[in-house]
Amino acid sequence: MxxxxxxxxxxxxxxxxxxxxxxxxxxxxxxxxxxxxxxxxxxxxxxxxxxxxxxxxxxxxxxxxxxxxxxxxxxxxxxxxxxxxxxxxxxxxxxxxxxxxxxxxxxxxxxxxxxxxxxxxxxxxxxxxxxxxxxxxxxxxxxxxxxxxxxxxxxxxxxxxxxxxxxxxxxxxxxxxxxxxxxxxxxxxxxxxxxxxxxxxxxxxxxxxxxKAELLAGAGSRVHSLDDEALLRALTAAQIIARPHASGGLDVDAEPVEVGRAAAAVGVVLTELRPADGAQLEAMFLQLTSDTQREQPTLEGALR
Missing domain, CATH: 3.40.50.300 (P-loop containing nucleotide triphosphate hydrolases)
Structure with a gap:
C-alpha cells in the first residue's frame, strides 16, 4: 500500500x-x-x-x-x-x-x-x-x-x-x-x-x-442516427452539448438515456447509442486539466 x-x-x-x-x-x-x-x-x-x-x-x-x-x-x-x-x-x-x-x-x-x-x-x-x-x-x-x-x-x-x-x-x-x-x-x-x-x-x-468507474461515470455518449443534423438541433434545444465526430455521428456530454429521450421527442431514428468508451478518459482528463494544459487550442490555429 x-x-x-x-x-x-x-x-x-x-x-x-x-x-x-x-x-x-x-x-x-x-x-x-x-x-x-x-x-x-x-x-x-x-x-x-x-x-x-x-x-x-x-x-x-x-x-x-x-x-x-x-x-x-x-x-x-x-x-x-x-x-x-x-x-x-x-x-x-x-x-x-x-x-x-x-x-x-x-x-x-x-x-x-x-x-x-x-x-x-x-x-x-x-x-x-x-x-x-x-x-x-x-x-x-x-x-x-x-x-x-x-x-x-x-x-x-x-x-x-x-x-x-x-x-x-x-x-x-x-x-x-x-x-x-x-x-x-x-x-x-x-x-x-x-x-x-x-x-x-x-x-x-x-x-x-x-x-475508474466513479470518475468516468457520466463522461458522455457516442450516437449515430439517420439524421444527425436534426438530432444535433434537438440536443441543443434540450441544452445538451453535442458535437460532430470525425468518423460520423455525435459526441454528446450526456448519458445515453438523455440522448435517447431527446431523439424520441423529435422522431429521429438512432442506429447506435452507447457510452463514449475510449474517449471517456481523454474527455475527463482534458476537462479536469484544462487550466493547466500547455497546448491551448485557438480559433486561429484551427483555421490554419
Whole structure:
C-alpha cells in the first residue's frame, strides 16, 4: 500500500507539489495522470525516497522508503529507463542488482525471460539498446526483488503495441496477486484499460481521484442516427452539448438515456447509442486539466 498525505514540495518560490493526498491499494493498479509539469514525477520521486518533501509524508505500508531495510525487495521502482549504466550489459546490471539485494542469481535469468530479453540481447551493452529494450530491462530490475509495490513512471515509452499489451498483462497479473501498482502514463487509453483507480494532478494539486468507474461515470455518449443534423438541433434545444465526430455521428456530454429521450421527442431514428468508451478518459482528463494544459487550442490555429 502507498499512502500519501498532505505532500508538498517547494523549489524556492515554485510549488511543484501542493498538499497532495491519495492512497494506492493492494491488488489495484492506480493510474497517475496529469499534464507535463503537473507534479507527477516529483511526487513519485518523493515516494521512492529520491527527493525530500518540504512537508507531508509518503509511506509504503506505513513506513518511509528510506527506512526500509533492503528496499528493492519490498518496492520496485522504474522512474527513468535511460538512467542505466550504458557501458554494462543488461545481464550485468541485473546480476549486480541481485548481488546488492542478496538474492539468488537464478532470479536474473527468470526476469530476463519474463521481460522477453533474449540471451543475445542480455549480453549486449545498454548503450546499444532501443528505448523499448531499456524499458524491459528497467521493469526486470524493478521486479527482481519480488517486491510488494511497483512505482512506474511512463513504462510504456518506446514499447511497440505488442510490448504495451505484454506490459498491461504483466501488471494486471501482478496486481491480481495482491501487489500495489502506481503507474504514470501519457497513454490515456492504456490507463483506461488497466487502471482500477485514477488520480489526476494539475499544477501540483489533485484535481480528481477515485475508482475508474466513479470518475468516468457520466463522461458522455457516442450516437449515430439517420439524421444527425436534426438530432444535433434537438440536443441543443434540450441544452445538451453535442458535437460532430470525425468518423460520423455525435459526441454528446450526456448519458445515453438523455440522448435517447431527446431523439424520441423529435422522431429521429438512432442506429447506435452507447457510452463514449475510449474517449471517456481523454474527455475527463482534458476537462479536469484544462487550466493547466500547455497546448491551448485557438480559433486561429484551427483555421490554419
Amino acid at each position: 502507498i499512502t500519501v498525505q498532505n505532500l508538498t514540495k517547494r523549489y524556492g518560490d515554485h510549488v511543484a507539489v501542493d498538499d497532495v493526498s491519495f492512497t494506492c491499494r493492494p491488488g489495484q493498479v492506480t493510474g497517475f495522470l496529469g499534464p507535463n509539469g503537473a507534479g507527477k514525477s516529483t511526487t513519485m520521486r518523493i515516494i521512492a525516497g529520491l527527493t525530500p518533501a518540504t512537508s507531508g509524508v509518503a509511506h509504503l505500508y506505513g513506513v518511509d522508503y528510506r527506512t526500509i531495510p533492503n528496499p528493492a525487495t519490498q518496492v520496485g521502482v522504474l522512474l527513468d529507463a535511460s538512467a542505466q549504466h550504458a557501458g554494462r550489459t543488461g545481464a550485468e546490471i541485473l546480476r549486480l542488482a541481485a548481488m546488492t539485494m542478496g538474492i539468488n542469481r537464478d532470479r536474473v535469468d527468470e526476469m530476463l525471460e519474463m521481460v522477453s530479453l533474449t540471451p543475445e540481447e542480455a549480453g549486449r551493452r545498454v548503450r546499444n539498446y532501443s528505448l523499448g529494450m531499456r524499458q524491459r530491462l528497467g521493469i526486470a530490475a524493478a521486479l527482481l526483488g519480488d517486491p510488494k509495490v511497483l512505482i512506474l513512471d511512463e513504462p510504456a515509452n518506446g514499447l511497440d503495441p505488442a510490448g504495451i499489451h505484454w506490459m498491461r498483462t504483466l501488471l494486471r497479473d501482478y496486481a491480481d496477486r495482491g501487489g500495489t501498482v502506481l503507474l504514470s502514463s501519457h497513454l490515456l487509453h492504456e490507463i483506461e484499460i488497466i487502471a482500477d483507480d485514477i488520480v489526476v494532478i494539475g499544477n501540483g494539486r489533485i484535481v480528481a481521484q477515485g475508482t
